[in-house]
Amino acid sequence: MNLNRAQIIGNLTRDPESRSTPTGQTVCSFSIATTYSYKDANGQKVEKPEYHNIVAWGKLAEICTQFLAKGRKVYAEGRLQTREWTSQEGQKRNRTEIIAENVILLDRAGGAAGGPAAGGNFSRASDEATAVPMQNPDDEIKIEDIPF
Helix, strand or coil: CCCCCCCEEEEEECCCEEEEEECEEEEEEEEEEEEEEEECCCEEEEEEEEEEEEEEEEHHHHHHHHHCCCCCCEEEEEEEEEEEEECCCCCCEEEEEEEEEEEEEEECCHHCCCCCCCCEEEECCEEEEEEEEEECCCCCCCHHHHHC
């Protein structure tokens, strides 16, 4: 049995970058920062940031491009993938990325422009992605909001 799954919660370090492949498929890449905190030998709190490269494809990429912005708090999950290439200088390079299958906005859009008012849950099921606004627990549920 094998398992290749990554789940992270953090803040976007930059606005998403979107592009299209020669076949017309949309690709969106962005970076999420997480912080590991611990106390050193002197009892001082030390924070160590980690930066995670995220890649979304297809409809999920389009949705991420539309709703994500630098500084937003998000949850992302997917599989780890390492790609290798040779730079123009002839050096071998590699990068480990999370290929996103699910992205959830965790904050309100107050500080970031263009996002949904109460966050959203974006997932990749096959080649389809759906944007489902998160509900405020204090909001009244209306019969027309129920999707079935």
